[in-house]
Amino acid sequence: MAQILEVKGLTKRFGGLIAVNDVSFGVNEREILSVIGPNGAGKSTLFKLISSFLKPTSGEVTFKGERISNQAPHIAARKGVVRTFQETTIFRNMSVRDNVIVAHQLRAKASLLGFFLGSAEARRDEARFAGSADEILSFLGLDAIGGELARNLPHGHLRALGIAIGLATNPTVLLLDEPFAGMNHDETMKAVAMVRKLRERGLTVLLVEHDMPAVMKISDRIVVLNFGEKIAEGTPSEIQNNQRVIEAYLGVEDEAIGL
Amino acid sequence: MTKKIIGLLLFLIAVFVVAPWLIAATGRTDLYYVFTSVALLSIASAGVWLTFYIGRINIGQGAYALMGGYVSAILVMYYGWSFWWTLPVAGIFCAVASILIGVPILRLRGVYFAMVTLILTEVMRLLALAVPITNGAKGITSIPLPGPISLFGLALAPDFATLENPRIAFYYLSVVLMTVCFALMYRLVHSRIGHICLSLQQNEELASSIGVNIAALRVMAYAISSFLGGLAGAVFIGATQSIYPSSFTVTDSVNFMLNCFLGGLGYVFGPMLGTLVLYLGWNLLFSMEKYQLLIYSTAMIVLMLVLPNGLLSLGAKRKG
Numbered sequence: 001m002a003q004i005l006e007v008k009g010l011t012k013r014f015g016g017l018i019a020v021n022d023v024s025f026g027v028n029e030r031e032i033l034s035v036i037g038p039n040g041a042g043k044s045t046l047f048k049l050i051s052s053f054l055k056p057t058s059g060e061v062t063f064k065g066e067r068i069s070n071q072a073p074h075i076a077a078r079k080g081v082v083r084t085f086q087e088t089t090i091f092r093n094m095s096v097r098d099n100v101i102v103a104h105q106l107r108a109k110a111s112l113l114g115f116f117l118g119s120a121e122a123r124r125d126e127a128r129f130a131g132s133a134d135e136i137l138s139f140l141g142l143d144a145i146g147g148e149l150a151r152n153l154p155h156g157h158l159r160a161l162g163i164a165i166g167l168a169t170n171p172t173v174l175l176l177d178e179p180f181a182g183m184n185h186d187e188t189m190k191a192v193a194m195v196r197k198l199r200e201r202g203l204t205v206l207l208v209e210h211d212m213p214a215v216m217k218i219s220d221r222i223v224v225l226n227f228g229e230k231i232a233e234g235t236p237s238e239i240q241n242n243q244r245v246i247e248a249y250l251g252v253e254d255e256a257i258g259l
Numbered sequence: 260m261t262k263k264i265i266g267l268l269l270f271l272i273a274v275f276v277v278a279p280w281l282i283a284a285t286g287r288t289d290l291y292y293v294f295t296s297v298a299l300l301s302i303a304s305a306g307v308w309l310t311f312y313i314g315r316i317n318i319g320q321g322a323y324a325l326m327g328g329y330v331s332a333i334l335v336m337y338y339g340w341s342f343w344w345t346l347p348v349a350g351i352f353c354a355v356a357s358i359l360i361g362v363p364i365l366r367l368r369g370v371y372f373a374m375v376t377l378i379l380t381e382v383m384r385l386l387a388l389a390v391p392i393t394n395g396a397k398g399i400t401s402i403p404l405p406g407p408i409s410l411f412g413l414a415l416a417p418d419f420a421t422l423e424n425p426r427i428a429f430y431y432l433s434v435v436l437m438t439v440c441f442a443l444m445y446r447l448v449h450s451r452i453g454h455i456c457l458s459l460q461q462n463e464e465l466a467s468s469i470g471v472n473i474a475a476l477r478v479m480a481y482a483i484s485s486f487l488g489g490l491a492g493a494v495f496i497g498a499t500q501s502i503y504p505s506s507f508t509v510t511d512s513v514n515f516m517l518n519c520f521l522g523g524l525g526y527v528f529g530p531m532l533g534t535l536v537l538y539l540g541w542n543l544l545f546s547m548e549k550y551q552l553l554i555y556s557t558a559m560i561v562l563m564l565v566l567p568n569g570l571l572s573l574g575a576k577r578k579g
């Protein structure tokens with residue numbers, strides 16, 4: 001398996017606080033890699049650094065050998081590294097289907113002027129986007145509610161819509177920040193299956209998640225952060241038996257890490 | 260589709276046939292000036308509306324109307340340009356200026372952006388008072404009327420100075436411009452560009468995560484907005500044949516914004532209807548003298564409470 005993304009000595013300071021401290025790891029193509037750690041460990045910050053939503057204090061992230069950190073988010077997205085949000089972040093006042101259609105912008109072949117003038121290229125794009133949006137909606141089981149206004153969706157559907165928006169950009173690497181949060185057991189199991197299907201589509205998936213059973217079940221490898229530092233990296237069984245990880249989670253119930 | 264065509268036809272008939280006929284029948288030729296103003300102010304308001312559409316409260320359109328007006332007046336008076344050529348130049352001048360101004364300030368959101376734009380109008384007025392070429396408080400007056408213009412030998416407009424009533428010509432010029440501007444705006448908003456603008460309005464972070472260059476798009480929308488402000492200002496100055504630092508003030512900037520609110524921020528034609536209602540409403544209340552502002556403001560507040568999505572939401576509600 002080839003390495004596709006590399007995090008090298010990434011550090012982020014917020015004033016006196018070091019949210020991410022000299023973190024390095026690689027991500028392989030078509031891998032599902034989870035980043036875990038206690039609250040405030042720096043997981044979301046790490047994702048924001050990778051997707052260029054934040055600029056690192058030092059260190060860098062490369063994707064297929066090119067630096068994608070320290071740029072604008074839309075540049076990282078154009079290269080194929082796209083994040084979803086920890087909070088349910090959607091275009092509230094658009095229909096579900098329009099949310100996904102508009103998110104296809106990166107796949108547009110026509111220019112803005114072409115879209116304004118309604119060129120043949122632009123019309124082909126529109127048709128392609130509509131078809132692809134329908135495919136993504138049915139892939140995520142949202143096809144029945146495509147016409148609903150996004151802000152009226154229940155929580156579980158909002159998460160799925162967030163992922164649908166991410167998928168519409170046709171990413172190579174998708175970063176999912178707590179995709180299972182607020183889901184009950186059944187919903188989580190469905191979502192786990194969905195993430196596996198993402199990989200079957202050829203995606204590389206990075207996820208931050210607190211739901212340990214789900215993480216252990218889904219991940220190829222796990223990176224553990226504590227107070228901004230990487231304290232372990234390995235397969236689920238290696239992580240479950242890692243002494244430093246167990247210590248970091250001390251005080252947290254043992255089941256929490258699936259022991 | 261057919262509904263849209265009928266709507267367009269009704270609009271064209273109202274503007275190009277009914278209004279002139281009514282004015283002729285009643286002999287109220289002063290109304291030409293009123294409707295010319297409404298048409299031009301609605302163009303400037305359409306620009307403000309577009310900045311609302313990307314999620315920015317713009318209370319600075321008066322600055323660009325004033326800037327466009329001065330560009331036109333100066334080019335006509337001091338450089339002997341034809342009025343017609345000054346129109347696109349005034350628009351582009353304002354668009355370029357707004358890009359320079361917009362790059363730093365468009366990062367601000369909400370009330371912060373609104374305050375900066377409000378100040379912008381005042382800055383422009385002070386600038387007009389200060390720089391020599393604008394002739395200070397005395398302004399630029401006796402600006403000649405537009406000359407004739409033809410395209411490929413086809414006469415588009417006669418020499419306004421030879422007309423019995425140039426105001427009629429300005430009326431037609433303004434409503435033609437208004438029709439073209441709103442048609443282009445309609446196209447813009449209903450194309451993919453409009454959808455992307457809407458995504459910006461609803462969530463900038465998410466928009467950038469899907470690959471939208473939000474900074475560039477904001478500047479583009481603001482530049483189009485300012486182009487419309489400058490264009491409207493230039494024609495307005497042509498019609499009044501004079502310009503002063505107080506030709507467009509903070510009050511105008513606020514009115515441009517209110518026009519959008521009143522008509523409806525969700526509808527392309529909102530600013531047009533809003534401008535018509537507000538302008539006529541204000542003038543109708545003229546006889547109320549000192550109570551004019553009080554009644555006007557109260558009516559505005561009541562309207563916004565009853566119809567938070569603007570006048571055009573009335574029709575939309577009935578439909579949905």
Ligand SMILES: Nc1ncnc2c1ncn2[C@@H]1O[C@H](COP(=O)(O)OP(=O)(O)OP(=O)(O)O)[C@@H](O)[C@H]1O
Binds near residue numbers: 014019044046
């Ligand atoms: N913009 C910011 N400014 C200042 N401090 C920040 C900022 N963003 C995050 N932090 C701090 O950095 C640390 C790491 O935050 P981060 O959100 O990355 O944690 P996390 O691991 O995602 O936590 P959680 O599991 O609760 O989502 C926290 O102490 C947080 O308060």
Ligand SMILES: [Mg+2]
Binds near residue numbers: 043
């Ligand atoms: Mg987090």
